[in-house]
Amino acid sequence: MSAHERGSGCAGAGFCPFQLAGIAPVQPHTNRTTWTAVSAMFVLNGALYGIWASRIPAIAQLYDLDAGDLGWLLLLLAVGAIAAFPLAGRFADRLGAAFVTLRIAVLYTVALGLIAIAPNVATLAVALALFGAAHGAMDVAMNTWAGEAETHIGRPVMSSFHAMFSLGAGLGAASGFAAEHWGIGITLHFIPVGLVFAVITLTWARIGWVSATQNTSQNTPLFPLPRGPLVAVGLIAFCTSMGEGAMVDWSALLLIEMTHATAAHAALGYSVFSISMVITRLLGDQVTRALGPTPTARIAGGIATAGALCAIVSANYGATLFGFALMGVGYAVIMPLAFSRAARDPHLSPGTAIASVSTLGYGGLLLGPPLIGFVAHATTLRTGFAVLVVLAALIVVLAGAVRAGRA
Secondary structure (H helix, E strand, C coil): CCHHHHHHCCCCCCCCHHHHCCCCCCCCCCHHHHHHHHHHHHHHHHHHHHHHHHCHHHHHHHCCCCHHHHHHHHHHHHHHHHHHHHHHHHHHHHHCHHHHHHHHHHHHHHHHHHHHHCCCHHHHHHHHHHHHHHHHHHHHHHHHHHHHHHHHHCCCCHHHHHHHHHHHHHHHHHHHHHHHHHCCCHHHHHHHHHHHHHHHHHHHCCCCCCCCCCCCHHHCCCCCCCCCCHHHHHHHHHHHHHHHHHHHHHHHHHHHHHHCCCHHHHCHHHHHHHHHHHHHHHHHHHHHHHHCHHHHHHHHHHHHHHHHHHHHHCCCHHHHHHHHHHHHHHHCCHHHHHHHHHHCCCCCCHHHHHHHHHHHHHHHHHHHHHHHHHHHHHCCHHHHHHHHHHHHHHHHHHHHHHCCCCC
């Protein structure tokens, strides 16, 4: 009997909550089906966020938002996500990571639709807070499921899962480019495309995986933060996700401000970044096995630093895109290394450990964009992006923290 079967109490039983929910087992849990199911959730998570990110300039224009206004709205999105991290970790431990992931995925899709139909800035703010909460909760749950899948498969695959997130984000951003090019409005873009991604990926994820469960609520604070060696892991994740968050929300606007690109061409900035991340993450597990976690993190941090410098030094469209591509290569393997380390922490359960690293780490993904917006409002967007150079260099300094925890 597998660990996830023991944890569910469904093995050999006449009743299973997954059957009631319509997510009963439909195929054996081979390495291939396990990888496909988890990857599908990473694709969906990335795609929905990429769809949103690709139309930020259009949304800013639609609601007449300046950099400061947009910064406050992005801060609400961040607050929603950070509030959801610890709750998602608890639910993943108590109900099972797969169970939580599949259900949050549905709510996440609905939240994207709410952004599309928001009639004014106030309702847009509420929709963004819900969208951020769903994104953050799904991120914790699916990474916990990914840790289980990596153990089941028996070799490092975390980087490949994150490659699927980047693939989804790139596809979502590409849909934004197409929508801009063809003059399709926000509503007719977000709702149909989001539903297509959700239906396809949720179908692939229906393998009936049931995670092992444990009740950690009595021993865990409401908002767990990294402790011990995980503090440095969280800081590395923070530096990385600050860069990723800046690319999600500000790369298009940076291209417009610095190179005078059109909105359609500016939308390609995040696609280039995401594609470079996909390619690098597909190779990331092999690179980590060959070099080890710490050297891999140091090299990656150096490449990200060079890319951030390239992106802000030149006002040339091609050179800025090249800088974005280097940033994608550099950031690609850092988060997989951080989550693999958290999932093997000897002191915390996987859900709690990943939630604690996510609180600090993905706090950067969601807090970074509004902070850069405030800096850009006071100075320039180029100055805001210069912060990323310093943070990328800090990854090099802290790289030793990603050494494996328990085996």
